[in-house]
Amino acid sequence: MKTAVITGASSGIGEGCARLLARSGWKVFLMARRRERLENIAREINGHAIILDVTKAQEVEIGLVTHCDLLVNCAGGALGLDAVRQANADDWTSMFNTNVLGTLRMTQLLLPRLIASQGCIINITSTAALGGYEGGGGYCAAKSAQRALTQSLRLEMKGVPVRITEVLPGMVHTPEFSLNRFCGDAERAKAVYENVDRPLSAEDIAQVVATVAELPAHVNVDEIVVRPVAQRAQHALFRGSLGWREAPPVAHSPVNEGER
Incomplete structure (x- = not known):
């Protein structure tokens, strides 16, 4: 049985990855700060909860x-949507600590095990790493730094049989992410997804992660950008019906976190 470690596993994409990999036969270690929620999820999927920051x-x-065959760095998040000139430096520090330094620490800790298993690292960044947008300076900067970390690591691991992949999600409808970003303002969080026809779900990104993880050991996907059809670019989001002919997909298991 292969072993996966997933950070940020108490909600959102991290939870989605944990659930899907467990269903696919992986032994899963779930890592996050929220004890009760994490332990409940671990119990439901027969995984192992490790409470940490x-x-x-x-x-x-x-x-x-x-032993570790797969590390999925999902822990992250955004705070605020303020212009740079009005930005809260504490929010920026928190975003850098979680998105960048959290990825750094977990990678450093587990890299010896991943080298021993000839395993795989998958870092969940964001299309926010590809360019700035108004109000997104802090989050874009943090995700850009996480992206740079991933690219540097891949080059530094030249000659070592460890796969390193970056997954860059666009709009993912996981409400907890936007609620956190807007300090619990449900109306602002809801407005992010208003009239967007089928934004991505956490389960959609989990399927991408599982697909990459299950590829042959010699196949490396450097990076993969994943957006809903309604979002053609960071600045090109269509709001309204896309006229899908088939019935909407069945709702995925409830995993909450937000627009990446």
């Missing part, structure tokens, strides 16, 4: 992970 993670906390 990725920005402060230490070897002693991951001692149960003696």
Whole structure:
């Protein structure tokens, strides 16, 4: 049985990845800060919960992970939608700590195990890493830094049989992400997805992660951009019906987190 470690697994894309990989026969270690929620999910999927803060993670906390075939760095998030001239520096610090330094710490801790297993690292960044947008300076900067980390690591691992992939999601409808971004303002969070015909779900991104993880060991997908059909670019989002002929897809399992 292959072993996967997933950060940010208490909600959103992280939870979606944990559930799908567990259904596919992986042994899954779920990592996040929220004990009750994480332990409930782990119990439902027969996984293993490890309560930690990725920005402060230490070897002693991951001692149960003696073997690792796959690391999925999902922990992250956005705070605020303020212009640069009005930005809250504490929010920027928090975004960098979670998105960038959290990825750094978890990668450093698990890299020896991944090298031993000739495994795979999948970093969940965002299309926000591809260019700035109004109000997104802090989040775009953090995701750009996470993207640079991923690219540098891939080059530095030349000659080592470890696969390193970056997944860049566009609009993913996982409401907790936007609720956190807007400090619990449900109306602002809802407006992000207003009249968008079938934004992505956490399960959609989880399927991409699982597909990459299951590829032959010699096949590396450097990066993959994933957007809903309604979103052609970061600045090109269509609101309204797309006229799909088939019935809407069955709702995925409830995993909450937000527009990546």
